[in-house]
Amino acid sequence: MIFPVYGRTFLEKAAARAPTNGGHRMRQSKHRALRDAGPVRPAVVVSRGRNRAWAALEDGSGLLLCDYPSLAELPVVGDSVLVRADTGADGEGMIVEVLPRQRSIVRVTAGGERKVMAANVDLLVIVAALARPDLRYGFVDRCLAFAEHQRIAPLVALTKADLADAASIEAAVELYRARLGYDLVVLSTVEHRGIDLLAARIAGCRALMLGQSGVGKSSLFKALGADRGARVREVNERTGRGRQTTTSSRLAYLGHGFMIDTPGVREFSLADLEPGEIAAAFRELAPYLGRCRFPDCRHLQEPDCAVKAAVEAGYVAAVRYASYRRALEQAARSLLE
Numbered sequence: 001m002i003f004p005v006y007g008r009t010f011l012e013k014a015a016a017r018a019p020t021n022g023g024h025r026m027r028q029s030k031h032r033a034l035r036d037a038g039p040v041r042p043a044v045v046v047s048r049g050r051n052r053a054w055a056a057l058e059d060g061s062g063l064l065l066c067d068y069p070s071l072a073e074l075p076v077v078g079d080s081v082l083v084r085a086d087t088g089a090d091g092e093g094m095i096v097e098v099l100p101r102q103r104s105i106v107r108v109t110a111g112g113e114r115k116v117m118a119a120n121v122d123l124l125v126i127v128a129a130l131a132r133p134d135l136r137y138g139f140v141d142r143c144l145a146f147a148e149h150q151r152i153a154p155l156v157a158l159t160k161a162d163l164a165d166a167a168s169i170e171a172a173v174e175l176y177r178a179r180l181g182y183d184l185v186v187l188s189t190v191e192h193r194g195i196d197l198l199a200a201r202i203a204g205c206r207a208l209m210l211g212q213s214g215v216g217k218s219s220l221f222k223a224l225g226a227d228r229g230a231r232v233r234e235v236n237e238r239t240g241r242g243r244q245t246t247t248s249s250r251l252a253y254l255g256h257g258f259m260i261d262t263p264g265v266r267e268f269s270l271a272d273l274e275p276g277e278i279a280a281a282f283r284e285l286a287p288y289l290g291r292c293r294f295p296d297c298r299h300l301q302e303p304d305c306a307v308k309a310a311v312e313a314g315y316v317a318a319v320r321y322a323s324y325r326r327a328l329e330q331a332a333r334s335l336l337e
């Protein structure tokens, strides 16, 4: 069965067009009735549209399409909530409370806008294609720095291995796994490569996939079988370009954990971080920080910079240092805008 997430029902549309606010009054009284009636039940937000959210009841008994008229803050995917089910048993309900978040993933866009992407996530799966589009080290490095700063475990998931040559796969694996010690998996949904490894790695985790559009997040979601149980689907998954682009986040339970598929992000900036925090989030720079001539050294043009010396000596990879510089520039730019 497919439930529309964004699509307003015909009745809602008709009510919105009607000259009286009868529909509005009807919903108000429904909200009052729901607030006062029945026990509250724990649930998790699995998808959210503009005015309503899908919540999966924690006892596994199903999904409810919920209003949230009395909440000061919008619920986000991954939120643990308390809901009241509609007594009409038509699969509708109301979120009456969002339980305290253990953590929220706040993304700052290149324009400096803050977006809460998800709540209660403990594993950030950084998805990047090895080819088509080419691997963007800068993007991966900013996501890794974000994970370090937020103290969320990262996992680098490199997709489309079937389209990449062995040398470029080897270069990425050498850098991230061997040199920097990050968890990494090389994947191809076409060749079913690495999927079991990924499944084992995320088992029991509350994982969120982060990556640019078209890198293969939804394909992984599907390969993991996450879309099988997920009855929440978007209405217009298929865009005019004939490509399937995810337009809202959705969560699926996988055993004891969950996985969240997200819409592709165009940019990912570290605008919330001070320059010193950005340097500290590049883990291999740690031995050199505090050893420059100037205590507030940004490791750019300054003389006697221990970081630049380490890059020149080959102790720090040039591609990572380039990512660091770009992250600094980009963060400064989005603060100005």
Ligand SMILES: Nc1nc2c(ncn2[C@@H]2O[C@H](COP(=O)(O)OP(=O)(O)OP(=O)(O)O)[C@@H](O)[C@H]2O)c(=O)[nH]1
Binding pocket: 159, 160, 161, 162, 163, 187, 188, 189, 190, 191, 211, 212, 213, 214, 215, 216, 217, 218, 219, 220, 244, 245, 246, 247, 262, 263, 264, 265
């Ligand atoms: N050759 C190859 N193609 C892949 C692989 N994974 C995904 N693709 C293709 O890449 C395209 C984009 O895949 P999606 O899974 O929709 O990408 P996405 O990251 O979910 O994109 P957005 O929803 O826009 O963020 C599709 O045409 C997929 O068939 C892979 O491992 N190998």
Ligand SMILES: [Mg+2]
Binding pocket: 217, 218, 219, 244, 245, 246, 261, 262, 263, 264
């Ligand atoms: Mg997608």
Ligand SMILES: [Zn+2]
Binding pocket: 292, 293, 297, 298, 299, 300, 302, 304, 305, 306, 307, 308
């Ligand atoms: Zn320095």
